[in-house]
Amino acid sequence: MIVLGIETSCDETSAAVLEDGKILSSAIYSQAEHSQFGGVVPEIASRAHMEKIDTITSTVFRQADISPRELGLIAVSDSPGLAGALLVGISYALGMHTAYGIPVSGINHLEGHISALFLNHPEIPLPFLALVVSGGHTAIYHVEAFGKYRCLGQTVDDAAGEAFDKAGKLLGFSYPAGRAIEQEAAKATDPDLVRFPVAKVSGPNPDFSFSGLKTALKYYLKDKDEGFIDTNRANICSAFQRAVIDSLRKNLLIAAQKSGVRTVGVVGGVACNGKLREELGKTFSKDLYFPLPSLCCDNGDMIAMAGYLRAQRGSLRFPRLNPAGTL
Ligand SMILES: Nc1ncnc2c1ncn2[C@@H]1O[C@H](COP(=O)(O)OP(=O)(O)OP(=O)(O)O)[C@@H](O)[C@H]1O
Ligand SMILES: [Mg+2]
The missing domain is CATH 3.30.420.40 (ATPase, nucleotide binding domain)
Structure with a gap:
């Protein structure tokens, strides 16, 4: 199964394509826009996600040499995180779901972090x-x-x-x-x-x-x-x-x-x-x-992996914005 993972919960715009739990491609934009403010500014984060999400997603399709129609699943962070930031990823995922008819699943961002372990250490x-x-x-x-x-x-x-x-x-x-x-x-x-x-x-x-x-x-x-x-x-x-x-x-x-x-x-x-x-x-x-250090901070790979593992268990769930969600 080929899975696209989308992560926009905070200040990283990231996407990755996985095939059967193996990374085919990934891309990340870490928003430097916040450094002068000493912390993440939610409104700036949402706008930066909107500017980058299409480029980041197109990059991972190109690098993996696949078209969106080949996807078996789109996995997207829908909780917890900044509401406006999460909404950008969720809206983008739902747009692809509608356009291509590909199944979509919401992912708890913390489950995503834990899934980075299964990605690097299936054992x-x-x-x-x-x-x-x-x-x-x-x-x-x-x-x-x-x-x-x-x-x-x-x-x-x-x-x-x-x-x-x-x-x-x-x-x-x-x-x-x-x-x-x-x-x-x-x-x-x-x-x-x-x-x-x-x-x-x-x-x-x-x-x-x-x-x-x-x-x-x-x-x-x-x-x-x-x-x-x-x-x-x-x-x-x-x-x-x-x-x-x-x-x-x-x-x-x-x-x-x-x-x-x-x-x-x-x-x-x-x-x-x-x-x-x-x-x-x-x-x-x-x-x-x-996990590998590159998979510890926010990334689309871990979200795609969580989606893949959810699909295997039959526990996909439609995305639902929940900024205060817990695991
Ligand atoms: N080498 C390091 N040593 C200590 N802290 C680090 C290191 N590298 C990154 N961090 C910290 O990790 C944090 C970012 O991690 P991450 O991207 O997982 O958090 P987040 O997504 O903002 O939060 P959450 O996952 O809880 O929503 C920052 O606070 C950063 O300072
Ligand atoms: Mg995080």
């Missing part, structure tokens, strides 16, 4: 724990099978990626800042210069909290002069990154202990982080799975 043993760690979400799911998810813990405030982006703003990096912080942290000469606290959320669940960490960084920087920050930016980035990673690792361990599930898959934009991969590797070693 991943079930059940596993999926840590979704992205710009808008941080949660641990018990994945019994594709389509069967139970949330074990989630953030009570900021997402981990959001924390990287907010820290980046305080430290003088443009949006999004996760990659830049990782690169800066790698240059640290004194990673123990400062230790930032990792919040422990009360209650039995492995929930996360990152807003206190951002505040701790803000107060730490408050009485430091520019020269000190310039000299120690790498050390500060390293300390910040370590606090985020410690929190993710600790809660994954709690979830593993509580559930008895040892296999862990980590998905979402923060899963690109090499230090996170290294540190979790020390704890979970051979039981740890990541």
Whole structure:
């Protein structure tokens, strides 16, 4: 089955063509339009998606050397995300559905992120724990099978990626800042210069909290002069990154202990982080799975894969805009 995946939930316009779960082609436009604002501006995102979606989709058809009529399915992110941004992808998918009579399915964006694991690691043993760690979400799911998810813990405030982006703003990096912080942290000469606290959320669940960490960084920087920050930016980035990673690792361990599930898959934009991969590797070693870094941030490939897996299970569903949808 040939599947077209369309992703427009936030600030990436992306499409991909898959055949029987293998990538034939993919294209992505990451909207640089937001960097000057320090975060995604929804109206700008919608307009940029409208400008790019046709070019991106035509590109993947050309690269895969197929025509839209050969598609067996169009899969499109319809939840959660920015309403106006999601609408662009959904409208485009429905237009193709109407024009060519091809079946169409809505995809939950978070299920899309998890599907990136099945794309790269079809052998991943079930059940596993999926840590979704992205710009808008941080949660641990018990994945019994594709389509069967139970949330074990989630953030009570900021997402981990959001924390990287907010820290980046305080430290003088443009949006999004996760990659830049990782690169800066790698240059640290004194990673123990400062230790930032990792919040422990009360209650039995492995929930996360990152807003206190951002505040701790803000107060730490408050009485430091520019020269000190310039000299120690790498050390500060390293300390910040370590606090985020410690929190993710600790809660994954709690979830593993509580559930008895040892296999862990980590998905979402923060899963690109090499230090996170290294540190979790020390704890979970051979039981740890990541998608390729290129499939961690938003992409059409993971949406197409989720559509393909849904088709196999007979669980296609007509797209329905749901900006606040959960998994
Ligand atoms: N190397 C990295 N280290 C840490 N964070 C990173 C890295 N690369 C990307 N990120 C972060 O990943 C986030 C983007 O990930 P992604 O595209 O999955 O999020 P999103 O789609 O905006 O949110 P969601 O999937 O929750 O809707 C940003 O916050 C970015 O800073
Ligand atoms: Mg995402």
